[in-house]
């Protein structure tokens with residue numbers, strides 16, 4: 001992140017080095033924050049935020065699960081995001097709104113503490129390793145199980161859930177892989193540490209159901225819609241670990257990672273290890289949609305110039 005960035009906190013803009021929180025911030029101690037990741041793309045009509053409304057709805061839903069009353073309306077947060085991007089003078093960027101229980105009363109019970117909101121933006125070209133020469137990234141199936149809906153609300157994009165993600169990702173990187181896949185308590189595939197997963201088998205795109213315990217990814221939904229519109233068959237069903245090994249193609253989807261093709265999993269090569277035909281097609285359609293060149297772009301893009 002660039003040190004010159006400007007960050008919005010509770011209605012005020014701060015220089016990066018002054019965007020500070022109290023050390024007794026509740027969410028820092030107890031993992032009680034919720035957040036979003038949003039991208040802003042360059043289009044022929046200027047900069048545009050991709051599926052902003054869906055991201056803000058998910059943020060409010062995550063907050064609802066944690067009994068957080070956000071002081072701002074969705075429209076006010078939308079305006080704050082646009083203002084922060086404009087103030088930073090960035091073009092393509094990643095936006096991170098965070099809702100957290102501020103400092104005040106210590107102890108696990110958070111509801112006496114103020115609910116604060118921050119918005120940071122930065123340039124984030126590549127989240128996962130760039131696919132080199134079309135060579136897909138290398139995954140491992142983690143020894144950590146994905147948190148279970150009976151233990152934590154998995155549909156909230158809550159910071160607490162990312163302790164599980166971080167452990168899996170550390171394990172993968174330390175073992176020489178690029179990313180981790182997590183299974184649920186039933187041994188079925190859920191998602192990667194911060195992405196949803198798709199396999200291609202016999203020309204059909206398959207992804208696990210949300211009931212597997214995965215986050216309801218907005219990129220996942222985008223891919224399903226774009227594939228259907230392009231007459232590519234899609235299926236939502238459980239996927240086992242060995243099905244991953246035998247897939248024709250695999251790719252991951254997420255706002256930060258976008259669409260990343262997978263070349264290897266647990267040292268088994270997927271296809272010929274390079275980006276497969278359907279993955280390439282989905283990347284192309286995604287690029288069109290985010291850059292304003294797809295028929296769905298108009299419903300998915302919020303242009304900064306209109307605000």
Ligand SMILES: Cc1ncc(COP(=O)(O)O)c(C=O)c1O
Nearest residue numbers: 194195196215217218219254255
């Ligand atoms: C655990 C997890 N799954 C899936 C996703 C993909 O979601 P989206 O496409 O909405 O960014 C993310 C990223 O936010 C994530 O953190």
